[in-house]
Amino acid sequence: MWEGAWLWRLKDRIDAKFMARLSDLPPMAAPPLPATVAAGVGAKHAGGKPLCAGCGAKVGAGALADALAALPVQTRGDLLTGAGDDAAVLRHGDGVQVMTTDHLRALTDDPRLMARIAAVHALGDIWAMGAAPQVALASVTLPRMSDRLQARTLSEIMQAAADIFGPEGAAIAGGHTAMGPEMTLGFTLTGLAARPVTKAGARAGCALILTKALGTGVLMAAEMARDAFGPDITHAWARMAQPQGAAARLLAPQAQAMTDVTGFGLAGHLLEMLDASGVAAEVDAAALPVLPGAAAATARHASSLAPANRAALAGRATLPEGALGALMVDPQTSGGLLAAVPAEAADALVAELRALGFDQAARIGDIVDGPPGLRVR
Secondary structure, X not given: XXXXXXXXXXXXXXXXXXXXXXXXXXXXXXXXXXXOOOOOHHHHOOOOOOOOOEHHHOOOHHHHHHXXXXXXXXXOOOEEEOOOOOOEEEEEOXXXXXXEEEEEEOOOOOHHHHHHHHHHHHHHHHHHOOOEEEEEXXXXXXXXXXXXXXXXXXXXXXXXXXXXXXXXXXXXXXXXXEEOOOOEEEEEEEEEEOOOOOOOOOOOOEEEEEOXXXXXXXXXXXXXXXXOOHHHHHHHHHHHOOOOHHHHHHHOOOOOEXXXXXXXXXXXXXXXXXXXXXXXXXXXXXXXXXXXXXXXXXXXXXXXXXXXXXXXXXXXXXXXXXXXXXXXXXXXXXXXXXXEEEHHHHHHHHHHHHHOOOOOOEEEEEEEOOOOOEXXX
């Protein structure tokens, strides 16, 4: 019978080699392109990186603006606003009803977590309009699986979504299911408000408040490359799944303008507010809240949508070099609410937001006079 210290050293080497195979994982590979693709796809994806999930999979702002510009102007008497805001606004009795839709490619294989993130993400447009959620319709695409697993997965998704919508007063009234190459979850929502809080209305002298930290896009890109720390990813998932109803109810009564920061990044969505309001903004780079690990990740990774977000800012925004500039164009899945509020109320609102559990809420800058544009100080 063999024995001795040499045998333990051999066993330790074998065990370490085996464990290294479990911890040193290869980056996620991009799926091969089909034989027939649309013009330009091969060049666009020549880098071989997989397409980001979540809001990183959105169509770029430039392409979207070109498409929307071709739509006819809506003149219905009950439609008060349209493509420029976070949700459509319709007359409803003495108030308004808002309506929005959103869906996400899954950024985690956990259906419960993904459902919570997708529900919070979709609700962002309702909250940003200062409305109370009313009704939700679900749109669920599942990958191929057995009937038994379909039923179990759908049950988990709908229960997790109900756990988000229920406390906000919204009922899931129905929806649609399909099978496809990957899990995609979305919701169409309505909400009610006495008056909508739109992107217009920001005035010089207002302060800008952001309720959540930046960095979800680049962290998810790093995760796909197997180059992220587990605690940073779980922290980001938890923040994406954090409902913002309490924050919206606090901010809406004093907000002159409000939106949610999602696919076009902080800079892109702030510019939408500035365009609607006819003012400029100065952002304090040092005040920007950042998720753990996100700043370091920008040195090696970027979300699929980040280059298009940066291109859309050409001539309209001066961003800082390095991580903070990258984070300002980083697409956010279930990102924070961005509100323009009276400057004298800003500090108290930030303190109340932090007491509500938005521990990285921050006053990030100010609205100033001038043509719509963004400066960083």
